[in-house]
Amino acid sequence: xxxxxxxxxxxxxxxxxxxxxxxxxxxxxxxxxxxxxxxxxxxxxxxxxxxxxxxxxxxxxxxxxxxxxxxxxxxxxxxxxxxxxxxxxxxxxxxxxxxxxxxxxxxxxxxxxxxxxxxxxxxxxxxxxxxxxxxxxxxxxxxxxxxxxxxxxxxxxxxxxxxxxxxxxxxxxxxxxxxxxxxxxxxxxxxxxxxxxxxxxxxxxxxxxxxxxxxxxxxxxxxxxxxxxxxxxxxxxxxxxxxxxxxxxxxxxxxxxxxxxxxxxxxxxxxxxxxxxxxxxxxxxxxxxxxxxxxxxxxxxxxxxxxxxxxxxxxxxxxxxxxxxxxxxxxxxxxxxxxxxxxxxxxxxxxxxxxxxxxxxxxxxxxxxxxxxxxxxxxxxxxxxxxxxxxxxxxxxxxxxxxxxxxxxxxxxxxxxxxxxxxxxxxxxxxx
Amino acid sequence: xxxxxxxxxxxxxxxxxxxxxxxxxxxxxxxxxxxxxxxxxxxxxxxxxxxxxxxxxxxxxxxxxxxxxxxxxxxxxxxxxxxxxxxxxxxxxxxxxxxxxxxxxxxxxxxxxxxxxxxxxxxxxxxxxxxxxxxxxxxxxxxxxxxxxxxxxxxxxxxxxxxxxxxxxxxxxxxxxxxxxxxxxxxxxxxxxxxxxxxxxxxxxxxxxxxxxxxxxxxxxxxxxxxxxxxxxxxxxxxxxxxxxxxxxxxxxxxxxxxxxxxxxxxxxxxxxxxxxxxxxxxxxxxxxxxxxxxxxxxxxxxxxxxxxxxxxxxxxxxxxxxxxxxxxxxxxxxxxxxxxxxxxxxxxxxxxxxxxxxxxxxxxxxxxxxxxxxxxxxxxxxxxxxxxxxxxxxxxxxxxxxxxxxxxxxxxxxxxxxxxxxxxxxxxxxxxxxxxx
Numbered sequence: 001x002x003x004x005x006x007x008x009x010x011x012x013x014x015x016x017x018x019x020x021x022x023x024x025x026x027x028x029x030x031x032x033x034x035x036x037x038x039x040x041x042x043x044x045x046x047x048x049x050x051x052x053x054x055x056x057x058x059x060x061x062x063x064x065x066x067x068x069x070x071x072x073x074x075x076x077x078x079x080x081x082x083x084x085x086x087x088x089x090x091x092x093x094x095x096x097x098x099x100x101x102x103x104x105x106x107x108x109x110x111x112x113x114x115x116x117x118x119x120x121x122x123x124x125x126x127x128x129x130x131x132x133x134x135x136x137x138x139x140x141x142x143x144x145x146x147x148x149x150x151x152x153x154x155x156x157x158x159x160x161x162x163x164x165x166x167x168x169x170x171x172x173x174x175x176x177x178x179x180x181x182x183x184x185x186x187x188x189x190x191x192x193x194x195x196x197x198x199x200x201x202x203x204x205x206x207x208x209x210x211x212x213x214x215x216x217x218x219x220x221x222x223x224x225x226x227x228x229x230x231x232x233x234x235x236x237x238x239x240x241x242x243x244x245x246x247x248x249x250x251x252x253x254x255x256x257x258x259x260x261x262x263x264x265x266x267x268x269x270x271x272x273x274x275x276x277x278x279x280x281x282x283x284x285x286x287x288x289x290x291x292x293x294x295x296x297x298x299x300x301x302x303x304x305x306x307x308x309x310x311x312x313x314x315x316x317x318x319x320x321x322x323x324x325x326x327x328x329x330x331x332x333x334x335x336x337x338x339x340x341x342x343x344x345x346x347x348x349x350x351x352x353x354x355x356x357x358x359x360x361x362x363x364x365x366x367x368x369x370x371x372x373x374x375x376x377x378x379x380x381x382x383x384x385x386x387x388x389x390x391x392x393x394x395x396x397x398x399x400x401x402x403x404x405x406x407x408x409x410x411x412x413x414x415x416x417x418x419x420x421x422x423x424x425x426x427x428x429x430x431x432x
Numbered sequence: 433x434x435x436x437x438x439x440x441x442x443x444x445x446x447x448x449x450x451x452x453x454x455x456x457x458x459x460x461x462x463x464x465x466x467x468x469x470x471x472x473x474x475x476x477x478x479x480x481x482x483x484x485x486x487x488x489x490x491x492x493x494x495x496x497x498x499x500x501x502x503x504x505x506x507x508x509x510x511x512x513x514x515x516x517x518x519x520x521x522x523x524x525x526x527x528x529x530x531x532x533x534x535x536x537x538x539x540x541x542x543x544x545x546x547x548x549x550x551x552x553x554x555x556x557x558x559x560x561x562x563x564x565x566x567x568x569x570x571x572x573x574x575x576x577x578x579x580x581x582x583x584x585x586x587x588x589x590x591x592x593x594x595x596x597x598x599x600x601x602x603x604x605x606x607x608x609x610x611x612x613x614x615x616x617x618x619x620x621x622x623x624x625x626x627x628x629x630x631x632x633x634x635x636x637x638x639x640x641x642x643x644x645x646x647x648x649x650x651x652x653x654x655x656x657x658x659x660x661x662x663x664x665x666x667x668x669x670x671x672x673x674x675x676x677x678x679x680x681x682x683x684x685x686x687x688x689x690x691x692x693x694x695x696x697x698x699x700x701x702x703x704x705x706x707x708x709x710x711x712x713x714x715x716x717x718x719x720x721x722x723x724x725x726x727x728x729x730x731x732x733x734x735x736x737x738x739x740x741x742x743x744x745x746x747x748x749x750x751x752x753x754x755x756x757x758x759x760x761x762x763x764x765x766x767x768x769x770x771x772x773x774x775x776x777x778x779x780x781x782x783x784x785x786x787x788x789x790x791x792x793x794x795x796x797x798x799x800x801x802x803x804x805x806x807x808x809x810x811x812x813x814x815x816x817x818x819x820x821x822x823x824x825x826x827x828x829x830x831x832x833x834x835x836x837x838x839x840x841x842x843x844x845x846x847x848x849x850x851x852x853x854x855x856x857x858x859x860x861x862x863x864x865x866x867x868x869x870x
Contacts (some may be wrong), residue, residue, distance in 0.1 A: 017625045066783040067480075068475075069472070316618065346544070347484075347546065348484040348549040349484050349485030350483070350484065352485050353485035365486075389547075
């Protein structure tokens with residue numbers, strides 16, 4: 001079994017699976033259950049100054065579902081902790097004392113002034129916590145009061161606050177980023193400039209999960225009205241993966257540790273975040289959907305994968321980053337064609353409908369419901385693969401160099417060539 | 433020569449008697465074979481549909497219901513729209529969702545059957561949608577402006593009901609004439625109780641008649657109350673959906689013994705009765721190989737018969753009952769015997785045993801009740817020309833007589849299924865309409 005022990009900016013945990021700052025890490029009772037279930041660490045739900053905030057008394061969550069009510073996306077309007085500061089601090093002390101091998105990081109959100117940070121940081125340090133995470137991401141409620149994503153959307157504020165925090169604590173500082181911006185590298189750069197030890201991302205995405213078509217109100221609805229919430233869960237994973245990769249492959253940010261967050265539901269999701277440069281992952285929605293026991297599947301799955309690949313955890317981190325590139329760098333001489341494996345085809349015809357109606361008319365429907373790719377029309381767009389209900393029934397087959405692409409009539413070149421040198425590119429640099 | 437004795441005798445009383453079971457078991461025995469989906473089950477089942485291009489299930493459906501569309505309408509929470517999709521093609525979609533042999537029609541063609549041996553449950557989904565609409569009494573169709581034309585529809589079974597509804601929708605006045613006390617034909621009298629529970633057949637007819645413009649007359653016997661010639665004179669067109677009124681017989685010794693019934697009559701009696709009041713033998717033999725034989729054998733078992741043998745003269749491959757129905761019979765404890773040719777019914781006064789010749793041997797099966805399900809046939813007197821024992825019709829139901837159409841079991845070309853009868857009735861109505869409006 002692979003060794004999953006993790007060291008993230010000096011914070012040690014028996015595995016790289018942490019629970020994100022969120023309802024599951026709201027109090028001692030939950031965190032104890034999480035550690036007993038096997039989680040490597042937690043980021044304690046965000047602390048603030050007293051008097052503590054209050055939450056709504058109506059629904060805090062909304063959701064979208066797939067088949068069989070499988071929860072695909074969750075939206076929440078819960079705020080930071082709604083319990084007194086000292087209660088949380090005392091509980092952190094007790095948990096850390098009983099679980100010294102686990103990571104306990106404390107999420108913080110106080111007003112955008114140095115004094116509150118100077119006040120709260122020593123209190124957290126005294127608990128024995130391993131680090132702090134600055135909540136610059138929460139997109140609902142707190143942002144209306146100048147905190148959370150209101151800070152995270154202004155790089156200058158991020159840098160300023162991070163600098164204050166670094167100046168007032170010896171603990172590692174993780175800056176949690178909001179995805180509700182246009183370029184994730186800007187806030188990450190600010191965090192780095194302020195001295196952050198790491199960034200964590202993504203926080204939740206501004207969202208309305210639905211509209212009640214009888215009340216004509218957004219969901220979740222409280223007394224006939226609704227406010228936007230923060231979206232999370234499996235549906236946001238692709239957005240999170242891209243933002244993690246954007247930071248990981250940025251030359252200016254290279255080496256900035258990343259804690260990956262956003263829809264991690266299985267070991268495979270976690271491995272994907274790690275491969276794109278995250279040093280560990282944080283989980284919330286999957287635990288809220290299935291309970292804490294899912295971590296056992298994550299541990300066994302990641303361990304088996306690393307064993308099968310004969311890799312260590314650190315070998316995996318960032319392994320896919322060199323292969324993330326800009327569109328202009330893609331090899332235009334790599335020619336593929338879709339191929340339908342007739343032995344696996346169940347003759348539903350979805351590939352045909354998709355290609356005929358919405359793509360390149362590159363699939364023929366032959367007598368007996370036999371579907372075949374027309375190589376002289378196929379642009380290898382992959383839509384047929386994506387809509388086919390049978391895994392591996394349709395595959396993309398790379399054409400061998402030297403063969404003739406029947407669609408273009410051109411010989412497939414063995415050489416790499418991209419848009420930057422293509423004759424149709426007005427800005428092309430002559431390839432000589 | 434010794435003949436093997438099939439079926440162990442039980443401690444229960446021999447002879448034909450009612451109330452063999454504790455009174456509280458009948459309701460469970462005759463409950464829905466396929467219970468209705470609840471909302472969540474329907475959503476999950478609907479989500480399994482791939483919305484195939486040119487879907488094979490639609491091709492396999494004799495009424496060509498747009499199955500992917502109606503399933504998608506269920507999946508998106510609009511079951512009434514789904515029901516309208518179904519009923520616009522098949523006005524008896526509620527009954528067909530219950531009794532269609534989907535395992536040899538739409539569900540056999542489902543690509544998921546090919547992929548994983550587990551098709552989308554189209555029949556149950558269809559019932560979910562139609563029940564949703566019909567249980568609230570909503571009739572989603574309206575009549576066109578009156579045409580002033582009058583059509584006689586003889587037989588209020590699936591073909592006649594389907595034809596009458598479509599004609600009424602087109603604005604014609606329909607006289608729906610049926611010999612029985614209740615409309616519905618085999619839906620009312622000829623299908624196993626557990627396939628259509630809680631008086632559904634009757635409720636469906638009442639719902640169908642809400643279209644208006646249809647006058648139902650029960651107790652009308654063609655040839656007695658009016659001849660076909662009379663009807664041709666009195667109406668602008670006639671549709672015959674008279675079914676197969678006679679049953680085939682056997683020609684073996686002993687058929688005059690007490691305890692021998694037509695399976696068709698047995699099923700009809702059961703459908704119109706409290707099961708606890710229906711007499712059944714302890715050792716029942718059913719002769720036949722079709723759906724009627726299976727319905728009779730299974731229900732004999734459900735009524736408390738200790739031993740039920742379903743004997744078919746040919747090999748299993750030639751049985752007209754679907755494999756699903758055969759498996760159902762076996763699962764209910766019916767002993768199925770293939771290649772068993774009846775030779776003689778033994779007994780003094782009442783049936784005591786049925787003797788078969790099977791693979792060169794004599795097989796003697798003790799029995800106190802014998803049910804015959806060896807097919808039904810047309811009574812051709814006073815009807816248009818026949819072909820192969822049925823009224824000869826073309827693709828749209830036209831007979832040898834001008835102004836006379838036919839469909840359902842009495843007409844050539846069908847396969848004696850409810851759904852086929854509905855399709856023929858509907859298509860004949862369309863052709864009648866075209867003829868009348870020319």
